[in-house]
Amino acid sequence: MGKRTGMARAKAHRLKGMKKESDGIALGDERMKAEGRQEQEAARQEEERVRALREASDR
Helix, strand or coil, X not given: CCHHHHHHHHHHHHHHHHHHHHHHHXXXXXXXXXXXXXXXXXXXXXXXXXXXXHHHHHC
C-alpha cells in the first residue's frame, strides 16, 4: 500500500466514524456515538502511523 493510499484510507475511516457519531447524536443512540468516537480514534492512530512511516522513508 502506498503512502498516500494509507493516509486516504485513514481519513476515510475517520470520516466514517464522524458520520456514525453524528448519527448517534441525531438518534439519541449512545452506543452508536461511542462506536463513532472509537473509529475516529483508531483512524487518528493510523494517520500517525502513516505519517511516521512517511517521515522514516523520507530520510
